[in-house]
Amino acid sequence: MIVGPAVLTTLLTLARTHGYLMTVVGFGLNLVSVWAALRWAALIGRVLGDAGCRAITKILSLVLAAIAVTFVRRGLMAALGR
Numbered sequence: 001m002i003v004g005p006a007v008l009t010t011l012l013t014l015a016r017t018h019g020y021l022m023t024v025v026g027f028g029l030n031l032v033s034v035w036a037a038l039r040w041a042a043l044i045g046r047v048l049g050d051a052g053c054r055a056i057t058k059i060l061s062l063v064l065a066a067i068a069v070t071f072v073r074r075g076l077m078a079a080l081g082r
Contacts (some may be wrong), residue, residue, distance in 0.1 A: 002034055011023055011027060013071070014026070028035075
């Protein structure tokens with residue numbers, strides 16, 4: 001699953017904060033990058049090697065955690081009326 005409930009929620013949140021045009025452009029660029037990564041996954045894996053793949057995984061996990069913290073913080077701020 002490339003697009004699921006979390007992506008739809010993120011798109012709705014981003015559309016509210018950044019506008020529909022920027023959200024659609026970002027979503028389109030994301031789909032292209034996912035297609036390219038899936039299309040050339042074997043080549044990318046060979047070039048990066050095991051250590052490189054682990055490093056990229058850790059970096060992207062950190063980015064995902066930062067995004068999650070931002071969403072939680074914004075939700076709490078909105079719920080508390082700040």
